[in-house]
Structures are given as C-alpha cells and as structure tokens.
Amino acid sequence: MQFSPSDYFTKLKKAEIFPDPERPLEIDLGCGDGSFLIDLAVHFPSKNFLGVERLLGRVRRVCRRSQKEGLQNLKVLRLESSYPLEWLLPDHCASRVHLLFPDPWPKKKHHKRRLVSEEFCTSLVRVLEPNGEFLFKTDHQEYFEESMSVLNSFPSLKETRWDPDSYYPQTDFEKLWAEQGKIIYYARFKSNQ
Numbered sequence: 001m002q003f004s005p006s007d008y009f010t011k012l013k014k015a016e017i018f019p020d021p022e023r024p025l026e027i028d029l030g031c032g033d034g035s036f037l038i039d040l041a042v043h044f045p046s047k048n049f050l051g052v053e054r055l056l057g058r059v060r061r062v063c064r065r066s067q068k069e070g071l072q073n074l075k076v077l078r079l080e081s082s083y084p085l086e087w088l089l090p091d092h093c094a095s096r097v098h099l100l101f102p103d104p105w106p107k108k109k110h111h112k113r114r115l116v117s118e119e120f121c122t123s124l125v126r127v128l129e130p131n132g133e134f135l136f137k138t139d140h141q142e143y144f145e146e147s148m149s150v151l152n153s154f155p156s157l158k159e160t161r162w163d164p165d166s167y168y169p170q171t172d173f174e175k176l177w178a179e180q181g182k183i184i185y186y187a188r189f190k191s192n193q
C-alpha cells in the first residue's frame with residue numbers, strides 16, 4: 001500500500017510507518033517496479049519493507065502487485081530518496097537500506113544529481129540501526145568507484161563481505177543487465193554508530 005505521512009515536516013515515529021515497530025524495517029531507495037521488494041516481503045513475512053520511489057506510475061504498480069500478494073508488510077513512499085533519509089525517517093529505524101541500480105547520471109554536468117555523497121552517508125548512518133547494513137549494486141563502473149571512495153572515507157561505515165548465503169533476489173534492472181552480460185558491481189557496508 002502507498003504510505004503517505006500525515007505531516008511531511010515532522011520526523012516520523014516508526015509506529016507511524018508500520019503498526020509493529022519492533023519488527024526489523026528494510027528500506028529500498030528507488031524501488032522501481034518493486035519485484036525485489038515484493039520478493040523479500042514474501043520471503044521474510046516477519047520483517048517490514050518500505051520502498052521509496054519518485055515516479056507515481058511505479059509506486060502504483062508496486063502497490064497493485066503487493067495488494068495482489070496480500071502483503072501487509074510492504075509500503076511505498078512516493079518521494080525523492082534524499083528527503084525521507086534526511087528529514088522524515090526516524091533515527092536508527094532501519095536494519096538494512098538497499099540502493100540497487102540507482103540512476104547513474106553519466107553526463108558530467110549531471111553528476112551532482114547522483115545519490116551517493118557525503119550528505120547521503122550522514123543521513124544513511126542516522127537512519128540505520130547500529131550494525132545496520134547498506135547494500136549497494138550498480139552496473140556503472142565509474143559511479144561505483146566514485147561511490148566507493150565516498151563510502152569508504154566515511155568513518156561510521158565499514159565495508160564488509162557480501163554474504164552469498166543470505167537470500168537476495170535479483171532486481172528487475174539486474175536481470176536486464178545480467179542478460180546483456182554486463183558486470184554487476186556490489187558492496188555491503190555496516191554502520192558502526
């Protein structure tokens with residue numbers, strides 16, 4: 001279902017997002033059509049999942065698909081990802097934040113639109129629980145390298161091995177790029193705050 005805060009200018013309480021705030025909350029930034037999030041929500045019924053997506057058509061598609069599956073543990077917030085991270089989400093509310101195949105903005109004049117920046121890291125650490133995880137994938141090598149340099153120089157984040165045993169479905173874009181034989185770059189960080 002779509003999640004629309006009653007007040008966009010006050011920090012939310014976790015219980016305002018889902019009625020069972022003791023459950024782990026995972027956030028997917030730029031969730032697109034939501035296959036990844038829906039798959040996770042089906043696989044982990046005792047966790048809650050919040051997608052953030054700026055395009056209304058995609059938000060509606062995720063909501064329709066989630067309703068078809070009867071999922072009570074998935075909601076989608078229609079906003080620019082940086083706004084809830086910086087202003088809206090409660091401190092230390094999320095066990096994992098996913099950023100999967102974000103728009104790479106390849107033209108130099110658009111690089112400032114890229115999501116991963118020092119400000120992003122500050123907000124990420126604010127939102128993550130202590131020991132919470134940030135999972136990042138992209139097919140864009142140059143964006144990956146730039147992001148890794150920002151993430152690795154942020155003292156509250158520590159890179160950790162991607163755990164191949166944990167259930168982590170492919171996203172829609174990942175399937176597309178994998179079919180085309182593109183290399184997928186990925187990284188996992190833990191917050192030590």
Ligand SMILES: C[S@@+](CC[C@H](N)C(=O)[O-])C[C@H]1O[C@@H](n2cnc3c(N)ncnc32)[C@H](O)[C@@H]1O
Nearest residue numbers: 030031032053054055080081100101171172173
């Ligand atoms: C390349 S698609 C990837 C979608 C999905 N994560 C996947 O891997 O299949 C990027 C998605 O992020 C959304 N998006 C891009 N920038 C965003 C932002 N600043 N805030 C929220 N959504 C954003 C786009 O609308 C699009 O749905």
